[in-house]
């Protein structure tokens with residue numbers, strides 16, 4: 001068995017929904033939950049940061065596509081978050097696991113006392129091997145993420161706060177591509193300096209994603225600076241996650257800066 005690691009997994013909206021319609025994809029969710037269960041069986045400590053609240057609210061509110069006004073997005077998230085958690089709880093149960101929901105804002109994490117409470121709660125939850133904490137931003141009270149796609153940043157801050165070994169951003173792309181027009185070349189395998197590759201990130205993103213690759217690279221930069229190794233990989237190939245954690249798989253790996 002490999003050394004147990006503290007792993008933060010971030011699931012972007014684009015990998016939780018169907019490719020053709022913006023509704024949650026149960027097959028995808030099942031595969032992602034299976035990967036979480038496998039990692040826990042391997043002895044790793046796993047925290048999930050999951051987007052998808054807005055996307056999960058579309059169908060119950062009879063909407064076909066993501067709206068742009070903030071209040072409606074917040075209303076969608078309020079409805080969708082419960083659907084999302086219900087889906088996680090049902091899928092985790094098949095593996096003898098349960099979900100623990102944490103909704104936080106960037107302001108919460110910016111205040112030392114609150115951040116320490118979040119950390120303490122996480123650590124207490126992780127003493128129970130059957131629990132999988134799933135974190136999202138508290139979208140009905142904060143708008144930062146809905147506007148900027150800051151679940152990337154949120155996952156990076158959680159990884160630093162918790163002292164994670166690895167942050168894995170699972171998204172619609174197989175990693176950071178050198179050239180979006182030539183995906184067949186595959187992602188850049190190893191990055192030791194985020195600044196040197198930032199120009200490869202394009203503004204383009206998926207219909208439901210809010211962050212895009214630029215937001216991911218900024219989040220990665222913060223995490224590697226605080227000693228967390230980061231990986232960007234395809235969430236549509238969740239079955240390769242155990243291999244990615246072991247140092248293999250198709251992905252972009254960002255080396256952590258040594259802690260001072």
Ligand SMILES: Nc1ncnc2c1ncn2[C@@H]1O[C@H](COP(=O)(O)OP(=O)(O)O)[C@@H](O)[C@H]1O
Pocket residue numbers: 011012013014015051149170171172173174175176177178179180200201202203204205206207208209210211212213214
């Ligand atoms: N150099 C790049 N390599 C890979 N993807 C890129 C790159 N530049 C921009 N992107 C875009 O970033 C998207 C991933 O971000 P986003 O849609 O916000 O996903 P998520 O919902 O997972 O946060 C990809 O689908 C792609 O369109």
Ligand SMILES: N[C@@H](CCC(=O)OP(=O)(O)O)C(=O)O
Pocket residue numbers: 011012013014050051052053054055077136137139145146148149150151152208209210211212
């Ligand atoms: N908190 C929002 C997600 C915002 C966000 O960061 O989305 P994404 O760019 O898909 O990770 C939600 O749950 O819909």
